[in-house]
Amino acid sequence: xxxxxGHLVSEGPGxxxxxxxxRGCRVWDPKRSKLAALYHLGxxxxxxxxxxxxxxxxxxxxxxxHVADYVEVVYAVEIAPRPMxxxxxxxxxxxxxxxxxxxxxxPEIYRPVxxxxxxxxxxxxxxxxxxxLFGNSCFLKEGGTAVLMLKPRSIDVTRPPExxxxxxxxxxxxxxxxxxxxxxxxxxxxxxxAFLCRRDEAGRPRPRSEP
Amino acid sequence: xxxxxxxxxxxxxWFGDVEGQACEPxxxxxxxxxxxxxxxxxxxxxxxPDWRIAVRCGAVRDRAEYLERLRDAALILAERNLGQIxxxxxxxxxxxxxxxDQLDEVINLLTERAVEWHRATRPGFSRKRTLPxxxxxxxxxxxDADDALAGLLDGIERLRDQRSLLMEQVSRRAEEVxxxxxxxxxxxxxxxxxxxxxxxxxxxxxxxxxxxxxxxxTALFSHLSTGTPPPKHGIIYQHGRxxxxxxxxxxxxxxxxxxxxxxxxxxxxxxxxxDREFLLNAAEAVRKAGRRE
Numbered sequence: 001x002x003x004x005x006g007h008l009v010s011e012g013p014g015x016x017x018x019x020x021x022x023r024g025c026r027v028w029d030p031k032r033s034k035l036a037a038l039y040h041l042g043x044x045x046x047x048x049x050x051x052x053x054x055x056x057x058x059x060x061x062x063x064x065x066h067v068a069d070y071v072e073v074v075y076a077v078e079i080a081p082r083p084m085x086x087x088x089x090x091x092x093x094x095x096x097x098x099x100x101x102x103x104x105x106x107p108e109i110y111r112p113v114x115x116x117x118x119x120x121x122x123x124x125x126x127x128x129x130x131x132x133l134f135g136n137s138c139f140l141k142e143g144g145t146a147v148l149m150l151k152p153r154s155i156d157v158t159r160p161p162e163x164x165x166x167x168x169x170x171x172x173x174x175x176x177x178x179x180x181x182x183x184x185x186x187x188x189x190x191x192x193x194a195f196l197c198r199r200d201e202a203g204r205p206r207p208r209s210e211p
Numbered sequence: 212x213x214x215x216x217x218x219x220x221x222x223x224x225w226f227g228d229v230e231g232q233a234c235e236p237x238x239x240x241x242x243x244x245x246x247x248x249x250x251x252x253x254x255x256x257x258x259x260p261d262w263r264i265a266v267r268c269g270a271v272r273d274r275a276e277y278l279e280r281l282r283d284a285a286l287i288l289a290e291r292n293l294g295q296i297x298x299x300x301x302x303x304x305x306x307x308x309x310x311x312d313q314l315d316e317v318i319n320l321l322t323e324r325a326v327e328w329h330r331a332t333r334p335g336f337s338r339k340r341t342l343p344x345x346x347x348x349x350x351x352x353x354x355d356a357d358d359a360l361a362g363l364l365d366g367i368e369r370l371r372d373q374r375s376l377l378m379e380q381v382s383r384r385a386e387e388v389x390x391x392x393x394x395x396x397x398x399x400x401x402x403x404x405x406x407x408x409x410x411x412x413x414x415x416x417x418x419x420x421x422x423x424x425x426x427x428x429t430a431l432f433s434h435l436s437t438g439t440p441p442p443k444h445g446i447i448y449q450h451g452r453x454x455x456x457x458x459x460x461x462x463x464x465x466x467x468x469x470x471x472x473x474x475x476x477x478x479x480x481x482x483x484x485x486d487r488e489f490l491l492n493a494a495e496a497v498r499k500a501g502r503r504e
Contacts, residue, residue: 073278081293081296081297081300081302084293088286088289091282091286091289092286095278095279095282096278096282097282098282098285099286100289101288101289101292102252108256109252111257111258111259112224112225112248112251112252112257113225113248113260113281113285114259114260115259115260116259116261138259139259158435158436
């Protein structure tokens with residue numbers, strides 16, 4: 001990842017959403033992007049120039065545009081028409097964003113275009129965030145990473161976030177993904193938590209998850 | 212073709228059809244590719260693509276061309292689908308309703324401020340006097356307002372005219388788009404419900420009890436979080452049979468009306484035409500719900 005004076009940046013044509021520029025690089029604001037917040041809080045996750053990414057919940061393409069600066073290609077799935085209009089403008093001015101107007105709960109709709117990916121990134125507001133993750137983990141190559149930006153309030157507003165976190169953690173592990181790390185996104189995003197998971201290679205004994 | 216037994220089943224990818232070693236690249240035009248992707252998506256049994264197959268197939272030269280083709284087709288497909296959704300959603304109607312509600316707020320706010328201003332300059336303009344509403348209030352102040360205020364009052368007057376115009380347009384659009392809901396609850400209420408739900412489709416897939424409390428967000432969340440009594444009605448309160456019913460009957464009328472409206476919204480969205488028989492029965496059920504025993 002590229003840092004300039006404590007600011008996370010990405011290299012690409014600026015002026016996508018009025019972001020600040022720093023020595024010709026686009027500043028990636030942790031207050032506007034959960035992934036940037038994750039990097040500011042510290043993570044091992046790396047984005048490489050040969051990475052293929054499936055991005056669920058692409059929204060207006062703010063985060064997508066930065067991810068696209070780092071990786072080879074982003075398959076950006078978004079269901080809401082309004083944000084999709086913005087995303088299309090961004091995809092039109094870049095070569096490596098493939099916009100997909102579809103519901104992340106129905107991966108069969110975009111299976112014909114999405115290849116095997118190195119990173120599955122999910123930031124959707126749905127009560128079924130975990131089942132969406134598993135519905136899409138078939139796109140993840142063995143040894144690939146999944147990042148789940150969990151919004152406990154979308155799962156159940158009335159329950160304490162802690163309960164939801166614990167339950168989701170069990171569900172992920174039972175589903176066959178290994179949790180590498182969990183990072184709370186406060187103070188940038190209170191109540192949000194990022195789960196970093198790995199799809200282990202088949203046939204290998206699954207190492208025990210870290211607590 | 213040459214008598215070779217077919218061990219292979221055909222695999223269709225967005226870039227072409229593969230059968231064993233043989234491959235038929237799809238036409239490279241992005242518009243046609245978009246159609247092809249749509250078709251494959253509808254089949255639901257397609258495998259994920261692999262760019263190496265596309266190269267072997269002769270559909271593209273290399274990885275860069277693979278991505279370029281795919282991205283061009285995906286852009287066209289997304290734009291096309293977006294256009295269809297925006298049209299099917301009648302998001303124009305939703306925006307009109309929101310504009311109407313916002314106009315109301317602005318007009319009220321400006322009128323209130325104008326009254327305050329007028330009071331400050333005319334000591335004789337008593338607070339005790341009961342003020343008329345709407346247009347007559349503006350006319351009353353206009354009589355002896357100074358020039359600056361008079362100009363603003365004309366502006367408010369114009370906003371009121373536009374508001375009436377917009378209201379008619381909303382009603383007309385709602386009657387077209389939501390014929391059953393409009394017949395049952397009135398065009399304006401129907402349009403407001405759709406706007407609050409977030410769209411025609413959203414309204415159509417909404418359960419009746421959700422529809423019943425649409426527009427009563429504050430009461431609903433205060434109920435969920437602190438256990439105050441649940442709201443009986445939201446926007447549908449504006450329906451004559453609901454607010455006209457006796458207090459103890461209102462909940463029942465609201466429940467019946469929302470149950471019928473939920474069905475009406477489904478007919479509106481999926482069948483797109485008025486159902487006379489349903490409407491007669493539904494109106495009767497709502498009437499009965501409010502009757503005294």
